[in-house]
Amino acid sequence: MMDQELILLNPGPACTSQRVKDALLRGDLCHREPEFSELLFRIREALPRALNLAGTHEALLVTGSGTAAMEMAVISSVRAGRGVLVVNNGVYGDRMIKIAKAHGIPFDEVRSDWTVPASPEAVAAALAGRDDVDAVICVHHETTTGLINPIKEIGEIVAAHxxxxxxxxxxxxxxxxxxxxxxxxxxxxxxxxxxLHGQPGISFLLSSARAIERFHEAPERSLYLNAASYLKSDVPFTPAVQVCYALDEALAEYADQGGFEARTKLYRERAALVRGQFERLGLRILVDERFRSNTVTMLHLPESVTYDRLHDELKKRGYVIYAGQGQLSADFFRICTMGEIPWHRLEELENALRDSIAAARG
Ligand SMILES: Cc1ncc(COP(=O)(O)O)c(C=O)c1O
Structure with a gap:
C-alpha cells in the first residue's frame, strides 16, 4: 500500500503546495465587491512582474483553462478580412489551427517535424510579401514532445514584418x-x-500596447473570449474567485522563493536529476538534447512494456506519468517534473521506475 502523497508527473494539472491549497479556503467573496477588485489588481500587477514584463505588458485574467486564453488571443488579434500564420510542430500548434478554423479565420501554416524546432527562416519565407497576416502564432514549449521553439529568433522576424x-x-x-x-x-x-504553481481554472494574457490596440480593432468573434472586454478594471463574467485566491498566493510564494531566476533554476536542476536516472536505466529520450525543455521528457517505452502497465505500476508506487499524444501514443510516454514536488520524491523516482519496469514486464 502506498502511504505517501501521489506525485503528478504529467504536464498539468501539477501538484501545488499546502500554502496554495489553503488559500482556496480564504472564504466566499462577491466579485463586484472592492475586496475582489483589490485581489484582481494585485494579480494583474504581479503576473507581468513575475515574468519580467512589468511596464511592457498588461495582464488580463480569464476563467478557463489554457485553451481559453489561446482562443481569446487568436480571435482577438486578427482584424476582419485578415488571417494568421501558425507555426505548427505538435498537438498545441495543431490546436491553433483548430481555433482559427472554428472561427472562420484564414490561416497558413509553417509545419515542421514534431522533433524539430520551428525554423525562423521558414517563418520569414512564409511572411514575405504577405500584408494579410495579422498575427503569427507559435508555441514556446511544445508539451507534445518536450521541445523548445526559438521564440526569440522568430519574434525578430515577426517584428520586422x-x-x-x-x-x-x-x-x-x-x-x-x-x-x-x-x-x-x-x-x-x-x-x-x-x-506558477497556482490551481488550474484561470488563465491569462500578457499583452503589449500594440496588441491592446488590436484587441479594440478586432471584431467581436465570441462574447466570452473577447479580450477587449477583460481590459477594464473589473471582470465581465463571474470569475473562479477561489482559484484567484490560490493564484495570488502562488505568486507571493514564487516571489518569496526568489522569483524567475530561482524557479527556472529549480526546473533545470530537476530535469538534470531525472534525466540522469533515465540514462542509468537505459531509457531513451526522443528529442535531441539541444532542444529539450526543462520539464517534459518524452521517452521510448522499454521493450515489452506497454504504457498502461507502466502507468499502473508507477501509480502503485506513488507517481502518475503521462501517455504520448497522437502518433507518439503507442511507443512513448512522458515524465514531467512540473509543480510542487519534494526533491526526495524525485530522487526516489529512479527506484520506482526500475521496479515498475520490471513488474510491467513480468
Ligand atoms: C503548450 C500548451 N498549450 C495549450 C495547452 C492547453 O491548456 P489546457 O489543457 O489548460 O486548456 C497546454 C496544456 O497542457 C499546453 O501544454
Missing amino acids: GALFVIDAISGTAIEDQDLAEVKADVICGTANKG
Whole structure:
C-alpha cells in the first residue's frame, strides 16, 4: 500500500503546495465587491512582474483553462478580412489551427517535424510579401514532445514584418530559461497552474500596447473570449474567485522563493536529476538534447512494456506519468517534473521506475 502523497508527473494539472491549497479556503467573496477588485489588481500587477514584463505588458485574467486564453488571443488579434500564420510542430500548434478554423479565420501554416524546432527562416519565407497576416502564432514549449521553439529568433522576424507575435507559453512560463523580456512578443498566454504553481481554472494574457490596440480593432468573434472586454478594471463574467485566491498566493510564494531566476533554476536542476536516472536505466529520450525543455521528457517505452502497465505500476508506487499524444501514443510516454514536488520524491523516482519496469514486464 502506498502511504505517501501521489506525485503528478504529467504536464498539468501539477501538484501545488499546502500554502496554495489553503488559500482556496480564504472564504466566499462577491466579485463586484472592492475586496475582489483589490485581489484582481494585485494579480494583474504581479503576473507581468513575475515574468519580467512589468511596464511592457498588461495582464488580463480569464476563467478557463489554457485553451481559453489561446482562443481569446487568436480571435482577438486578427482584424476582419485578415488571417494568421501558425507555426505548427505538435498537438498545441495543431490546436491553433483548430481555433482559427472554428472561427472562420484564414490561416497558413509553417509545419515542421514534431522533433524539430520551428525554423525562423521558414517563418520569414512564409511572411514575405504577405500584408494579410495579422498575427503569427507559435508555441514556446511544445508539451507534445518536450521541445523548445526559438521564440526569440522568430519574434525578430515577426517584428520586422509588422504582424503581432502571439505565443502559447502555457507550459513554459516560469519554467523555461528564455527571459520573455528579450522576446519581441505582443501576446503571451499562460495559466495559473503549471510553472506558477497556482490551481488550474484561470488563465491569462500578457499583452503589449500594440496588441491592446488590436484587441479594440478586432471584431467581436465570441462574447466570452473577447479580450477587449477583460481590459477594464473589473471582470465581465463571474470569475473562479477561489482559484484567484490560490493564484495570488502562488505568486507571493514564487516571489518569496526568489522569483524567475530561482524557479527556472529549480526546473533545470530537476530535469538534470531525472534525466540522469533515465540514462542509468537505459531509457531513451526522443528529442535531441539541444532542444529539450526543462520539464517534459518524452521517452521510448522499454521493450515489452506497454504504457498502461507502466502507468499502473508507477501509480502503485506513488507517481502518475503521462501517455504520448497522437502518433507518439503507442511507443512513448512522458515524465514531467512540473509543480510542487519534494526533491526526495524525485530522487526516489529512479527506484520506482526500475521496479515498475520490471513488474510491467513480468
Ligand atoms: C503548450 C500548451 N498549450 C495549450 C495547452 C492547453 O491548456 P489546457 O489543457 O489548460 O486548456 C497546454 C496544456 O497542457 C499546453 O501544454
